[in-house]
Amino acid sequence: MIGNDIEIIISAVDGEQVKIGINAPSSINILRKEIFETVQQSNLEAVTGKFNLQKLRKIQK
Amino acid sequence: MLEQLHGKEINFKGSVLGFSELNKFELNVIDADTPYAFLQSMEDQDVGFLVSVPFAFEPEYSFEIDDHYKETIGIKKPEDVLVLSIITIQEPFENSTMNLLAPLVINVSNCLGSQVVLPPRCPYSTKEPLFKTISIESGK
Numbered sequence: 001m002i003g004n005d006i007e008i009i010i011s012a013v014d015g016e017q018v019k020i021g022i023n024a025p026s027s028i029n030i031l032r033k034e035i036f037e038t039v040q041q042s043n044l045e046a047v048t049g050k051f052n053l054q055k056l057r058k059i060q061k
Numbered sequence: 062m063l064e065q066l067h068g069k070e071i072n073f074k075g076s077v078l079g080f081s082e083l084n085k086f087e088l089n090v091i092d093a094d095t096p097y098a099f100l101q102s103m104e105d106q107d108v109g110f111l112v113s114v115p116f117a118f119e120p121e122y123s124f125e126i127d128d129h130y131k132e133t134i135g136i137k138k139p140e141d142v143l144v145l146s147i148i149t150i151q152e153p154f155e156n157s158t159m160n161l162l163a164p165l166v167i168n169v170s171n172c173l174g175s176q177v178v179l180p181p182r183c184p185y186s187t188k189e190p191l192f193k194t195i196s197i198e199s200g201k
Contacts, residue, residue, distance in 0.1 A: 026128040029076075031178055039163040039178055040079040042187035046149040046160070049107050 062143050062169060063090055063098060063114055070103065071167055074133065076175040078163070083108060086174075098145065100165075112145040115161060118191050124179050126166060134166065134173040143167040148191065155192050161185035 001007050005025050012019040022030055067090040075081040085103040096117035102108035115122050126136065136142060144166055146159040162185050167174040179185065 026132055029129050029133075029178075032181060035162075035178060035181060036078060038187055039160070039176070042149060042160050042163070043077060043079045043110075043147060043176075046110055046147045047107075048109055048111060048150060 063096070063145075064093065066090075066143065066167070066169060066172075067098075069172055071100075071172050071174045073165075073174045073176065076133070077165075078176060078178070080108060097148075100145075111148040111150055112165060113148055113159060113191070115144060115146040115159060115164065118159065119161065119189065122161060122185075124164070124177075124183060124185075126177060127180075130166060130175050130177045134168040134175050135171055136166075136168050137170075141168050141170045143169050149188065157191050158188040159191055160187040161189045162187045 006028065007023040009021045009023060010018060011021040024030060066088045069088055071086050071088055072084050073086055074084050077083060080102075083102050083104050086100045087103055089099045089101065091097040091099060096114040098112050100110045100112050126142070130136075144164050146161055146164050149158050149160070151157045162183065163176050163178045165174055166177045
C-alpha cells in the first residue's frame with residue numbers, strides 16, 4: 001500500500017517477467033512516465049507569450 | 062460553443078503537464094470565424110497557449126474520457142464538454158502541429174478544465190500536423 005488509498009499489486013509472474021498493477025481511487029491520475037514526459041515536453045514547446053497574440057491574429061484559417 | 066467561453070476564466074487546477082502550479086487561464090477567441098483561441102495564464106503572464114478546436118482539422122477525432130477526468134471537472138453530460146488542442150507553433154505556420162494525445166477538456170457548465178492524457182493505445186501523437194498535405198494519387 002502507498003498511503004491509505006493506493007495499492008500496488010503483482011498481477012502475474014511469468015519466469016523473469018513480473019506484471020505490476022495499481023489500484024487507486026479514480027480521483028488519482030495514473031500515467032506512464034514516458035507519456036507524462038512526452039506531453040510535458042510538448043506543452044513546454046507550445047508555450048507562447050501574450051506578445052505573440054498580434055502576430056497570431058494574422059493567421060489564415 | 063467556443064464563442065460562449067470568450068473572455069471566461071477556466072480553472073485547470075494544475076492539470077496542464079509541466080505547469081502544475083498554474084490554475085486559472087483566460088480563454089480568448091482569436092477571431093469569430095476561426096477555430097483558434099488563446100489561453101492566457103492569469104498567474105504567469107509569460108505562459109499562454111494557442112489552442113484550436115481539433116475537429117476543424119481532424120473531423121474523425123474521437124476519444125473516451127477516463128472517469129478520473131470526468132470526476133475532476135464534474136462532467137455530467139456530453140453537451141457540457143468542449144475539446145481544445147494545444148498547438149505547437151512552427152515557422153511557417155503551415156508546419157504547426159497539435160497535441161491530440163493530450164487534449165484540453167473543458168466543462169462549459171462550471172468552467173473547470175483538465176488536460177486529458179489519452180491511453181498509450183490511442184492512435185494520436187502530441188505532434189499531429191494541422192494542415193495535411195493532400196497527396197495526389199498519381200500511382201507513384
